[in-house]
Amino acid sequence: MKREDVGDLIAFLAVARAGSFTRAAKAMGVSQPALSQTVRELEARLGLRLLNRTTRSVSTTEAGERLLRSVASHFDGIEAGLAALTDLRDKPAGTVRITVGDTPAEGIILPAVAKLLPDYADLKVEVSVNAGFVDIVAERFDAGVRLGETVAQDMVAVRISPDLRMAIVGSPGYFANCAPPSTPHDLARHNCINLRYTVTSGWAVWEFEKAGRSLNVRVEGQLLVNSNALARLGALEGLGLAYLPADYVEPFVASGELVSVLRDWCDPFPGYYLYYPSRRQPSAAFTLVVDALRYRS
Template sequence: MKRGELDDLVAYGTIARARSFTRAAAELGVSPSALSHMMKGLETRLGVRLLARTTRSVAATPAGERLLRSIESAVEEVETGLAALGEWRGDPSGAIRITASQFAAQAVLAPVLPKFLLANPKISVEVSVDSRLMDLVRDGFDAGIRWGGNVAQDMVAVRVGPDTRLIVVGSPDYFERNPRPSKPADLERHNCILYRLVTGGGLFPWKLERDGKEVRTRAAGQLVLDDPDLAATLMLAGAGLGLMLEPKAASHLAAERLVHVLDDWCIPFQGLHLYYPSRHVTPALRALIEALRWKPPEA
């Protein structure tokens, strides 16, 4: 096989997985136009169409899928070898594409990325904020950040945040009109703001816990939402009781805009984790993982 043919196959594999000429070009360090020219040449030599292009996306054709399956393991070995060479060059480089929930993006990425990017000028990071659980390989992501309980077992996971909990809160205005609940069963007589899960479509269950004892309440109310920021706005406006992550509620509690009720009861949450497929880690992603890795506070 000629050197140019191997380059074209590596480029094709990168495009097919990323589903984007722009992202693949950034990862390979070439221009999108040069990459498009390479693919036209490869398709001409093979005599088949490998990629179906639209104005919004790129996807492998059936012939392209067959080619990808036959070369994928070999291409990954080549990419792993090239990534390993990057460690010898000193400064990590390349593009990283991450999917994160809204809370994860604000709590984990926002405090770290400015300093990280200044220290690593050859690395670029694309963050896609989405509540849905994404398929990293299918959707072209290098890594994701989600709560530990939502990470698939076949992924490598690195903790990037402490365990936390969901607490029950309401506004002072709401409690001027309604008595404070003293036990979980009291929630059945309150107007509770419910959250619909984007993945799966069901309602998030109010399973409160104290001292290892779990109680599932039949919370109900006039509002069902799928956006946590809108839910917080409506809780602050007195529309009902709701569940809020304790770190997100902290400033509102301190300013007395919200009141925490059922103090002994909560919904525990595993901390945020960065996760990625185990096939290989580029030096750029490894550098970001180390920058985000959570370290427990010293006693």
């Protein structure tokens, strides 16, 4: 096989898995036009169209799908073999890429990494904050973090937090002007801070449970944000009620800067899990990071 064929196949695999020239180029650290030209040259040499291109998406043709199935496992095997060589070092080395939301990144991932990295000079951990559901295989992440109830069944899931509770909080100044809600239905008369994690997702539904009874409420308010940090800040500024993980706001509740309401409607639910494909062969570096993050009650 010619050297240029190897590089062109790697480029094709990146685009086919990402479903986007833009995302693949970003992951590979090259320009989108250069990546597009590389794939076109591969198609020209083969005399076959490998990708269907539209203004919104990229998908494999029949020939492209056959090529993807036949070569992807070989390149994955090469990557796994190279990663396994780090096991021969005195200490694990390499880069572990994790996609995670801002709250668990701040409260779980960074504290664990801060304890781990000083002892392993050749270990790198890339933490990519993204609140949406990322395809970790297509985006070439080693692992992702999600709530336990949202992890796909074909993934290995490792618990990294205890059970969680949500909290509805507002500032004392906010409650000085209106009575606290007694039931979730009372939220209709409150200014609530709406949260949307990605551009394409809808506004988050506030979920409640009490004595086995579940209730979902869509709220309204003047402030609309796309991060937990902004929702918390909005509540601290007296702009409305926020619906956030209880441990994320507990220091402010303890200090009196925020007031928690409807506690009896906020039952615990499965916490955060690190997940990764069951078929992957973990490197020593990845195993080390997973063990550092593993929740121990």
